[in-house]
Amino acid sequence: MARGKLRIYLGAAPGVGKTYAMLSEAHRRAERGTDCVVAFVEHHHRPRTEVMLHGLHQIPRRELEYRDSVFTEMDVDAVLARRPRVALVDELAHTNVPGSRNTKRWQDVEELLAAGIDVISTVNIQHLESLGDVVEAITGVRQRETVPDEVVRRADQIELVDMSPQALRRRMAHGNIYKSDKVDAALSNYFRPGNLTALRELALLWVADRVDAYLTEYRSEHQVSTIWGSRERIVVGLTGGPEGRTLIRRAARLAEKGAGGEVLAVYISRSDGLTTASPKELADQRTLVEDLGGTFHQVVGEDIPVALLDFARGVNATQIVLGVSRRRSWQYAFGPGVGATVARDSGPDLDVHLITHDEAGKGRGLPAARGARLGRSRVIWGWLVGVLGPVLFTWLLTGATLDVGLANDMLLFLTLTVAAALLGGLFPALASAVVGSLLLNWFFTPPVHTLTIADPKNIVAIAIFVGVAVSVASVVDLAARRTHQAARLRAESEILSLLAGNVLRGETSLEELLERVRETFAVESVALLERTDETTPWTCAGSVGPGPVENPEDADVDVPVGDHMALSLRGRVLPAADRRVLAAFAAQAAVVLDRRRLRREADRAKELAEGNRIRTALLAAVSHDLRTPLAGIKAAVSSLRSDDVAWSEEDEAELLEAIEEGADRLDLLVGNLLDMSRLQTGTVTPIIRETGLDEVVPMALGGVPEDSVDLDIPETLPMVHVDRGLLERAVANVVENAVKYSPPGERVLVSASAIADRAEVRVVDRGPGVPDEAKDRIFEPFQRYGDSPRGAGVGLGLAVARGFAEAVGGTLHAEDTPGGGLTMVLTVRTAPERQSQEPDPPAAATS
Numbered sequence: 013m014a015r016g017k018l019r020i021y022l023g024a025a026p027g028v029g030k031t032y033a034m035l036s037e038a039h040r041r042a043e044r045g046t047d048c049v050v051a052f053v054e055h056h057h058r059p060r061t062e063v064m065l066h067g068l069h070q071i072p073r074r075e076l077e078y079r080d081s082v083f084t085e086m087d088v089d090a091v092l093a094r095r096p097r098v099a100l101v102d103e104l105a106h107t108n109v110p111g112s113r114n115t116k117r118w119q120d121v122e123e124l125l126a127a128g129i130d131v132i133s134t135v136n137i138q139h140l141e142s143l144g145d146v147v148e149a150i151t152g153v154r155q156r157e158t159v160p161d162e163v164v165r166r167a168d169q170i171e172l173v174d175m176s177p178q179a180l181r182r183r184m185a186h187g188n189i190y191k192s193d194k195v196d197a198a199l200s201n202y203f204r205p206g207n208l209t210a211l212r213e214l215a216l217l218w219v220a221d222r223v224d225a226y227l228t229e230y231r232s233e234h235q236v237s238t239i240w241g242s243r244e245r246i247v248v249g250l251t252g253g254p255e256g257r258t259l260i261r262r263a264a265r266l267a268e269k270g271a272g273g274e275v276l277a278v279y280i281s282r283s284d285g286l287t288t289a290s291p292k293e294l295a296d297q298r299t300l301v302e303d304l305g306g307t308f309h310q311v312v313g314e315d316i317p318v319a320l321l322d323f324a325r326g327v328n329a330t331q332i333v334l335g336v337s338r339r340r341s342w343q344y345a346f347g348p349g350v351g352a353t354v355a356r357d358s359g360p361d362l363d364v365h366l367i368t369h370d371e372a373g374k375g376r377g378l379p380a381a382r383g384a385r386l387g388r389s390r391v392i393w394g395w396l397v398g399v400l401g402p403v404l405f406t407w408l409l410t411g412a413t414l415d416v417g418l419a420n421d422m423l424l425f426l427t428l429t430v431a432a433a434l435l436g437g438l439f440p441a442l443a444s445a446v447v448g449s450l451l452l453n454w455f456f457t458p459p460v461h462t463l464t465i466a467d468p469k470n471i472v473a474i475a476i477f478v479g480v481a482v483s484v485a486s487v488v489d490l491a492a493r494r495t496h497q498a499a500r501l502r503a504e505s506e507i508l509s510l511l512a513g514n515v516l517r518g519e520t521s522l523e524e525l526l527e528r529v530r531e532t533f534a535v536e537s538v539a540l541l542e543r544t545d546e547t548t549p550w551t552c553a554g555s556v557g558p559g560p561v562e563n564p565e566d567a568d569v570d571v572p573v574g575d576h577m578a579l580s581l582r583g584r585v586l587p588a589a590d591r592r593v594l595a596a597f598a599a600q601a602a603v604v605l606d607r608r609r610l611r612r613e614a615d616r617a618k619e620l621a622e623g624n625r626i627r628t629a630l631l632a633a634v635s636h637d638l639r640t641p642l643a644g645i646k647a648a649v650s651s652l653r654s655d656d657v658a659w660s661e662e663d664e665a666e667l668l669e670a671i672e673e674g675a676d677r678l679d680l681l682v683g684n685l686l687d688m689s690r691l692q693t694g695t696v697t698p699i700i701r702e703t704g705l706d707e708v709v710p711m712a713l714g715g716v717p718e719d720s721v722d723l724d725i726p727e728t729l730p731m732v733h734v735d736r737g738l739l740e741r742a743v744a745n746v747v748e749n750a751v752k753y754s755p756p757g758e759r760v761l762v763s764a765s766a767i768a769d770r771a772e773v774r775v776v777d778r779g780p781g782v783p784d785e786a787k788d789r790i791f792e793p794f795q796r797y798g799d800s801p802r803g804a805g806v807g808l809g810l811a812v813a814r815g816f817a818e819a820v821g822g823t824l825h826a827e828d829t830p831g832g833g834l835t836m837v838l839t840v841r842t843a844p845e846r847q848s849q850e851p852d853p854p855a856a857a858t859s
Contacts, residue, residue: 014785016125017168020104021134024215025208027189028175030134031055031102035064037132038100042068047097051124052086052117054102058188068100076109083109088120091129098130105139105159118159135159137215142264142304150210151202160303161264165222172219177208221268244273245329248301249320249350252279255335255369256297262367263333264304275306278323280313311531317353323531324362331363338371394436398444401428406451421456426480433488442482449478522554522604529597530557533590535568535583537561540601542577550578553605557582571598641674648674698735698819702843705729705764705771708736712743713762716751724763731843732771738816739840742824745813746775746836753779753834770839778833787826813838 019037021030031053038048050070055061071091073084085108091099101124106117114120121131138147141158148154164170175183181203183189190198248263250256260277267273279294298308313319324332337349348356355364402425409421425448433441454461526538537557541550541564550563559582564570567580571594579598586594648667652659659667706725713721732739743762750760754777761776782790791814810824817824822840829835 014128016128016130017784018121018125018166019130019132019169019171020164020167021132021171021173022164022215022219023134023136023173024175024212025136025138025180025203027180027183028173030136030173031061032064033171033173034100034102034132034134035061035068038068038098039064041098049091049094049096049099051091051099051101052103053100056189057191060188069096074112076111078109078111085109085112086117086120088113088123091124092127095127096129098132099124101131101133104133104135104164105157107157116159118163122163135164137211137218140164140218141300142261142268143214143218145258145261146214146265147211151207153202161268162303162305165305170219170222172215174212174215177205177212180208181205218268244269244331245327246273246275246331246333247320247324247327247329248275248277248306249332249334249354250277250279250294250297251335251338252294253335253338253371254293255338255371256293257300258369259333259335259367260297260301260304260306262365263331264306266331266333266365267306275301275304276309276327276329277301277306278309278311278320280311280316280319280323309528309531313534316350317357319534320350320354321357321362322534324358326531329362331365332358333365333367335371336366336368391436391440394432394434394440395443397428397435398432398440399447401432402444402448402451406455410455418452418456421452425452426484430484430488433484438486438488441484441488445478445482522601522608523556525597525601525604526554526556529579529581529594529601532597533581533586533594535581535586537582539567539580539582540577540605541580542605544576546576553577554601569594571595573598573602577602641678645671645674645678698738700733700735700820702731703734703736703739704731705773708734708740709743709762709764709773712740713747715744715748716760720751720754720759721747722759722761724761726764729764729766729771733841733843734820734822738820742813742816742838743773743775745809746824746838749809749813750775750777750779750834750836753777755779766842769842769844771842773838773840775836775838776829776833777835778829778831781828781832781834782826790826791824 021033023030035053038050042048048068050065050068052073053065053070055065071087071094074087074090076083076085086101101117101121104118104121108115108117108120114123121133124131137143138151138155139158140161142161144155144158181199184195184199184203187195244267246263246267248256248259250259256277260275263275263277267275277297301308309323311319311323313322320332332354334351334354337351351364351366355366358364405424405428409424425444429441429444429448432444522540526540529535529538535557537555537560539555539560539562540553541562542553543550552560552562561567561580561582564572564578564580567582568584569581569586569591571579571591573579579594579601581594648670651657652664652667706727706729709725710723713723747760747762754760758778762773763776764771764773766772791810814824817838817840820840822838824836824838827835827837
């Protein structure tokens with residue numbers, strides 16, 4: 013079942029006329045015979061809007077009781093049971109009363125669309141999720157009812173209902189929006205001129221961005237090569253704190269200012285310690301960024317600024333959005349922070365935005381444990397404290413006149429050993445214990461300046477010192493290693509949970525999964541290799557990154573998947589601890605690959621089923637449509653050969669004309685059948701050459717009466733790159749179809765024009781037309797729309813025309829003719845060396 017189409021009337025504020033415009037459109041469609049019903053429209057006691065409901069069938073609402081009150085909501089089941097062609101659903105962002113079928117009305121609309129029902133709805137700009145913060149700052153009112161931007165962006169049509177602030181305030185003052193007792197309060201608060209102007213600007217900018225998106229989609233569909241504008245990729249750095257939602261919404265607004273903007277939210281998991289990130293907060297932020305049309309990524313990194321910049325450059329980002337640090341002012345003594353570091357190291361190719369938020373400067377809570385994977389600077393400090401610290405203490409103690417005693421000297425040296433263990437781990441602490449014991453023996457244990465110890469008590473004290481120092485260093489190192497293991501396991505579990513969720517939901521393709529491996533482990537390239545048995549060479553099932561390996565032996569990291577598959581990485585050698593997670597990625601890659609192959613097999617099965625359907629239709633066509641002209645030819649020939657009747661010259665001429673017409677019909681039918689067979693088997697090989705439309709199109713009109721077509725082909729059009737024969741056949745089939753369905757006395761218009769690097773041939777008729785849901789179906793083989801007589805053909809003309817158009821690199825689609833009828837638009841490429849961006853006024857030729 014085809015999905016229904018969604019049309020949205022967008023306004024800047026209540027009262028601009030969205031519901032009125034929606035009802036006007038419903039009346040226009042109803043006058044054309046379309047089955048339109050009012051599923052839910054709230055007129056708010058506005059007289060003009062209430063009058064527009066007259067004449068439209070209204071589906072009764074469903075009554076719900078909530079907190080001792082009765083409310084009415086749209087009855088989704090009743091609408092689905094009624095199955096109208098078009099349903100009017102007002103206030104798309106509305107929150108349903110508890111106990112309703114869905115929480116939000118836009119979810120009700122999704123059900124109607126999935127059932128094949130077209131929906132016309134309304135929404136105000138302030139109800140879009142990404143604009144909630146901006147609207148609150150402008151009006152001082154937080155919108156509780158919102159709709160995800162992606163729902164509105166997916167609409168097939170978005171129409172702006174615009175009105176100047178002054179005109180809207182006049183409507184308000186005249187009582188056309190609210191009751192008279194609420195007018196003064198509304199005009200002095202929400203409906204102030206400044207508020208309305210700002211909301212109107214938001215609406216205009218949002219719709220302008222949608223126009224850019226539609227234009228980009230059109231150019232992509234028609235293969236227009238000249239595209240201006242660049243795509244913005246915005247990376248949002250998340251910490252797992254509550255400020256992340258503000259950053260995501262801000263990034264979404266930045267992305268919407270440029271055509272095709274993309275938001276990528278990334279959370280950097282530290283591998284050297286536990287984090288204070290809230291899993292629930294991260295899950296909520298992931299849902300939010302996906303609702304706004306972005307993607308969520310999680311990367312393990314040793315250094316957060318470096319990992320964030322590497323990720324941004326890896327995805328060719330143009331901007332980075334970060335929140336102002338939550339650290340308190342005294343914490344900046346330990347370093348400049350992530351935001352300042354990223355801004356400093358981003359370079360000229362990345363813009364960094366630091367966004368203020370409510371959590372700025374409030375602190376980050378308990379500090380995260382650092383773990384045992386220590387950075388190089390900490391290890392160096394550990395060795396300096398463990399080796400040079402005892403030397404410095406010795407110099408200070410020997411230069412002092414006060415003798416604190418051997419026991420206190422040992423405690424001071426033991427303090428340095430503990431500090432070395434905390435900073436650099438086990439080995440700097442052991443070195444500190446050895447150096448400290450030697451210095452204590454030489455400088456502080458009688459006899460001094462010798463390595464001998466006279467007093468046995470001092471021997472015991474030195475031994476205890478060494479033992480305590482080694483024990484403390486071991487305990488500190490063990491605790492650090494345990495902390496590191498816990499942090500590592502948590503990071504691994506987060507990554508595996510994210511991976512499993514994506515794969516189970518079917519959201520990850522093989523290339524996306526391999527790209528996730530490349531991001532997570534910071535390697536240059538990743539390839540999934542496979543072979544059928546031990547003797548056959550390896551083949552690449554999928555790869556990402558530059559220079560992927562072609563053999564597992566050439567990879568820096570190789571993870572086998574079964575007997576005949578391997579995940580191979582190039583770029584750096586991974587530690588053994590990373591291979592467990594990598595093995596999970598490899599197993600999931602094999603699952604995704606199997607799923608892709610199963611999908612291909614399902615597609616092939618569908619193609620076979622389509623082929624069987626075509627063969628069945630072909631048998632039916634041969635059994636009827638081909639036999640009809642044969643029967644006419646046979647009857648005419650039998651009559652001519654009959655000796656029982658003396659035919660006049662006029663009768664003989666009429667019978668011969670019938671034979672000729674039957675033979676022509678047979679030739680056309682057989683030709684289309686053969687052409688369709690060539691297209692189905694892929695044996696059409698076009699010979700692309702330069703030619704002029706003014707040479708090809710007139711030659712395609714030989715099969716129609718001379719007075720049935722008006723030809724408008726400017727001689728100044730650029731040359732086109734096509735196969736002349738295939739293009740002629742395509743145009744001929746389209747023109748013959750248009751002439752067949754045109755009313756008597758109405759001529760078909762065949763015109764041509766140039767747009768950028770494309771040329772269009774438009775065949776315009778004034779026939780009955782085709783509804784939108786059937787425009788693609790008429791190009792399928794053996795399809796004849798409407799009550800076409802059986803003898804009119806087998807329904808292959810348009811299918812062959814589209815096949816030939818696509819074979820020469822063009823397109824063929826149907827549009828409505830203004831005023832009634834159907835327009836076929838055939839688009840082909842112009843010759844590169846003779847492109848004409850703006851042709852001169854046409855010199856028309858008429859036949």
